Amino acid sequence: MICSCGNEAFYYQRYSNKYLCKECFKKDVxxxxxxxxxxxxxxxxxxxxxxxxxxxxxxxxxxxxxxxxxxxxxxxxxxxxxxxxxxxxxxxxxxxxxxxxxxxxxxxxxxxxxxxxxxxxxxxxxxxxxxxxxxxxxxxxxxxxxxxxxxxxxxxxxxxxxxxxxxxxxxxxxxxxxxxxxxxxxxxxxxxxxxxxxxxxxxxxxxxxxxxxxxxxxxxxxxxxxxxxxxxxxxxxxxxxxxxxxxxxxxxxxxxxxxxxxxxxxxxxxxVKEEVKKCKICGYPCSGDICKVCSWLIKLKEI
Amino acid sequence: MICSCGNEAFYYQRYSNKYLCKECFKKDVxxxxxxxxxxxxxxxxxxxxxxxxxxxxxxxxxxxxxxxxxxxxxxxxxxxxxxxxxxxxxxxxxxxxxxxxxxxxxxxxxxxxxxxxxxxxxxxxxxxxxxxxxxxxxxxxxxxxxxxxxxxxxxxxxxxxxxxxxxxxxxxxxxxxxxxxxxxxxxxxxxxxxxxxxxxxxxxxxxxxxxxxxxxxxxxxxxxxxxxxxxxxxxxxxxxxxxxxxxxxxxxxxxxxxxxxxxxxxxxxxxVKEEVKKCKICGYPCSGDICKVCSWLIKLKEI
Missing domain, CATH: 3.40.50.620 (HUPs)
Known part of the structure; x- marks a missing residue:
């Protein structure tokens, strides 16, 4: 099969019903x-x-x-x-x-x-x-x-x-x-x-x-x-x-x-308007007072 | 298997993990x-x-x-x-x-x-x-x-x-x-x-x-x-x-x-607030002036 550029196709793109050569495939991506x-x-x-x-x-x-x-x-x-x-x-x-x-x-x-x-x-x-x-x-x-x-x-x-x-x-x-x-x-x-x-x-x-x-x-x-x-x-x-x-x-x-x-x-x-707070420890945006990662790190230190 | 009522079960409801007898199944439905x-x-x-x-x-x-x-x-x-x-x-x-x-x-x-x-x-x-x-x-x-x-x-x-x-x-x-x-x-x-x-x-x-x-x-x-x-x-x-x-x-x-x-x-x-009009021919609620069925019926009469 032939790509629209005239070169030999190497790939059939089923959803677009197109045959593409390597160069045209790369360009498409x-x-x-x-x-x-x-x-x-x-x-x-x-x-x-x-x-x-x-x-x-x-x-x-x-x-x-x-x-x-x-x-x-x-x-x-x-x-x-x-x-x-x-x-x-x-x-x-x-x-x-x-x-x-x-x-x-x-x-x-x-x-x-x-x-x-x-x-x-x-x-x-x-x-x-x-x-x-x-x-x-x-x-x-x-x-x-x-x-x-x-x-x-x-x-x-x-x-x-x-x-x-x-x-x-x-x-x-x-x-x-x-x-x-x-x-x-x-x-x-x-x-x-x-x-x-x-x-x-x-x-x-x-x-x-x-x-x-x-x-x-x-x-x-x-x-x-x-x-x-x-x-x-x-x-x-x-x-x-x-x-x-x-x-x-x-x-x-x-x-x-x-x-x-x-x-x-x-x-x-x-x-949906959700209020975005800042983590009190690291400043990362989060929905609560402390972000997930900081809360995990606190717990890990306690272990 | 036994239904929770004590009778013999005839059906296993997988999603609830329950065994049901006929009577309890009917009641459940x-x-x-x-x-x-x-x-x-x-x-x-x-x-x-x-x-x-x-x-x-x-x-x-x-x-x-x-x-x-x-x-x-x-x-x-x-x-x-x-x-x-x-x-x-x-x-x-x-x-x-x-x-x-x-x-x-x-x-x-x-x-x-x-x-x-x-x-x-x-x-x-x-x-x-x-x-x-x-x-x-x-x-x-x-x-x-x-x-x-x-x-x-x-x-x-x-x-x-x-x-x-x-x-x-x-x-x-x-x-x-x-x-x-x-x-x-x-x-x-x-x-x-x-x-x-x-x-x-x-x-x-x-x-x-x-x-x-x-x-x-x-x-x-x-x-x-x-x-x-x-x-x-x-x-x-x-x-x-x-x-x-x-x-x-x-x-x-x-x-x-x-x-x-x-x-x-x-x-x-x-x-989404969509305006609901009334079909000018039959009064059926629709989004345009004439409902789908009436517009089809008009066309069918023309055939």
Whole structure:
């Protein structure tokens, strides 16, 4: 099959019914990332923090951002890698990341759980601290702390935005899980990012790119990334939702886009004004007096 | 296994982790219908129109309503059966319905498409009127007209409410389809019934009862109902959604209830004030000057 540019196609994009050659596929991916960011983000003098984990999504995102900002005067990019301290897993990620950043000429800042909260994730789990903190899964602890630390460093480095590598499938899975679980608070909060003092606005350049295409892109541009999943990850329910979305996509190509669009339209009708306070300890925006991370850290010190 | 009443159980209700005997199962179903209706509906001097099709849902609903209103002073029930004129299908339904209403001592009013709109559904389809009306599927025409006629007769008979036999699965399928299709208008309208002059408020007594339990209930109380589906029904996408919900329910029993609860919570946050006009021809509430059914009837006369 032939791409519209005349070259031989290597990929059939079912939802658009287009055959694409490698070059046009790359352009298509990059164009969509550019569209999501818009002129508000892609501008002179902007500083962007990039959260990278070593997986395909975050490295492909960093690669695309580097490309998009290459010729923007005075734009700065800085990568943040949170090392949670997971033996046999994070060291490998760090290698991929160091090589990638060196190759791309990207500044890298490594943020360690041990330095920041006094414990590695391994220690938290092994010492049974999660039970003491009344937390079910390692991910529930790790996710919150990671998010907190990325914001802290993006703020410290004076970033205007913090880029997170969620792809279209991640979005759809989260949206549907929240719908199905009837989790209204999450439905509202997931879409509406906090804005305001103490919080670096998050951007999601891969929002309109399906997971398969992110992987394909990463492979085409020769990114070396970590393929094994985190040993603590328990993706069962998310994985089930992935299957469900695949069934729906098979039936109606493009359903992922409509899930996202529908959700974003829905959010426009939802008007919830929540008072945002500041954590009395660290200043992080939160709904109570003390943020979740600080309250955990207090409890961890008491143990 | 033993029911909590001490009798032998015949049914395991997975989502509640309860074993139920026949009597307790029946009571459980009826209790849930009663809960949905509440004291606003179950009261003296109320008149309820019941839309029945001859299937398990509408007949089980009519049976339950008869039971719930049996001892309510001056409460009136009247059944409406819309005969769309579908050869080899509706005659059979009519037999089931006549027998049922006679047995239950329920008043029955038969409303015919031929009398009301001048054509049977068969004629509409065979004469290719759907294409001329720019309607894709027979169901899109039939559903709107049926809904219109049920309201018309409920209004004519002075009903306070019109009962519709949607079960929990119907609700979940519709909700998820609207989410997945990003159909915001439907998401909002499906949950928020029109209220006001010209429109009889709809009630859905089976809302909290899964389809399997409606079927089981109908079988237990010996209702004879039509099992074959409408020859025009094309349930492919709804059927796919049914499968999806089954997969989710298998994984997390009770997911149907959480889909419904989540949706109803969500609606509370959505504030859309839509101006409701009255059809200039028939007075039916609508968003434009002329309602859909009247505009179709005008076009049909022109053909």
């Amino acid at each position: 990059e164009k969509r990332a550019k569209k999501v960011l818009g002129k508000e983000v892609i501008r002179n003098d902007v500083k962007i923090g990039i959260g990278i984990s070593g997986g395909k999504d975050s490295l492909a995102m960093a690669y695309i951002l580097k490309k998009l900002f290459n010729h923007i005067p005075n734009a700065e990019l800085i990568c943040f890698f949170v090392d949670e301290g997971i033996e046999g897993f994070r060291e490998k990620a760090k290698e991929y990341i160091k090589d990638f950043c060196k190759e791309q000429g990207l500044e890298l800042k490594v943020i360690k759980f041990r330095d920041e909260i006094g414990h590695t994730l391994d220690e938290i789990v092994k010492n049974n601290y999660l039970t003491k903190l009344n937390i079910g899964k390692p991910c529930s602890f790790c996710g919150v702390v990671r998010r907190y630390l990325l914001n802290k460093y993006a703020l410290k480095e004076g970033c205007d935005y913090l880029a997170i590598g969620h792809n279209l499938d991640d979005f759809c899975q989260t949206i549907l899980m929240n719908y199905v679980e009837g989790n209204i608070k999450n439905i509202i909060q997931f879409g509406k990012e906090f804005e305001g003092e103490g919080f670096v606005k998050r951007i999601k350049p891969l929002k309109l790119i399906p997971e398969d295409e992110v992987r394909l892109y990463a492979d085409i541009v020769n990114i070396k990334y970590q393929k094994e999943p985190c040993p603590y990850s328990s993706l069962s329910y998310r994985h089930r939702m992935k299957k469900v979305i695949e069934v729906l996509e098979e039936d109606k190509p493009g359903v992922k886009f409509s899930i996202l669009r529908g959700y974003e339209k829905l959010l426009k009708y939802i008007d | 009826e209790k849930r219908a009663k809960k949905v209706l509440g004291k606003e509906v179950i009261r003296n001097d109320v008149k309820i129109g019941i839309g029945i099709s001859g299937g398990k849902d509408s007949l089980a609903m009519a049976y339950i309503l008869k039971k719930l209103f049996n001892h309510i002073p001056n409460a009136e029930l009247i059944c409406f059966f819309v005969d769309e004129g579908i050869e080899g299908f509706r005659e059979k339904a009519k037999e089931y319905i006549k027998d049922f209403c006679k047995e239950q001592g329920l008043e029955l009013k038969v409303i015919k498409f031929r009398d009301e709109i001048g054509h049977t559904l068969d004629e509409i389809v065979k004469n290719n009127y759907l294409t001329k009306l720019n309607i894709g599927k027979p169901c899109s025409f039939c559903g709107v007209v049926r809904r219109y006629l049920l309201n018309k007769y409920a209004l004519k008979e002075g009903c306070d409410y019109l009962a519709i036999g949607h079960n929990l699965d119907d609700f979940c399928q519709t909700i998820l389809m609207n989410y997945v299709e990003g159909n915001i208008k439907n998401i909002i309208q499906f949950g928020k019934e029109f209220e006001g002059e010209g429109f009889v408020k709809r009630i859905k007594p089976l809302k909290l009862i899964p389809e399997d339990e409606v079927r089981l209930y109908a079988d237990i109380v010996n209702i004879k109902y039509q099992k074959e589906p409408c020859p025009y029904s094309s349930l492919s996408y709804r059927h796919r959604m049914k499968k999806v919900i089954e997969v989710l329910e298998e994984d997390k029993p009770g997911v149907k209830f959480s889909i419904l609860r989540g949706y109803e919570k969500l609606l509370k946050y959505i504030d």
